Amino acid sequence: AQSVTQLDSQVPVFEEAPVELRCNYSSSVSVYLFWYVQYPNQGLQLLLKYLSGSTLVKGINGFEAEFNKSQTSFHLRKPSVHISDTAEYFCAVSALAGALTFGSGTRLQVQP
């Protein structure tokens, strides 16, 4: 069975500072990993995904993530955040029939 752990429930950061949101997973099979973002009162939208190949994945809005198989991690990074990045971020791993197993989420709070 797959599981996802997001260790930080909230991450406060100042505008234009770098940020890293941590995600660790466990899986007994090959994994496909995803990061989704949820803006207030909206559904989720895909930021990026890792399927295979290069371990550094670039996504939308300047975000990137690195797949580390030995550490079973898939941390999300952005070199310089904006106020508009304030949202909740979910790491997920693909499970049976493509259903996703999500982490509990990290709320990114960007302060001016």
Next chain:
Amino acid sequence: DAGITQSPRHKVTETGTPVTLRCHQTENHRYMYWYRQDPGHGLRLIHYSYGVKDTDKGEVSDGYSVSRSKTEDFLLTLESATSSQTSVYFCAISELADTDTQYFGPGTRLTVL
């Protein structure tokens, strides 16, 4: 934006009442999913469908049933709502399993009093 709508968007009901939530898609995608979102739990899978009349249980399926009689519609039914089913419910669709992006609807906020 993927064409996914959910109805109703908000509902308040009483314990013991049956409730049906509807997810409608215009993308003709094969896979459809129902998740619930609760603070501290992220999203958890309730049921999913891999085709018309083909459905299966997810992690938190107790107290819920689903039906899919047409490709575009996936219904979630709470036979007898309980306060523990107060949550935000999201529908998602994807064309392929495993590797494909899932597209999410706007959500339904359900309150069971």
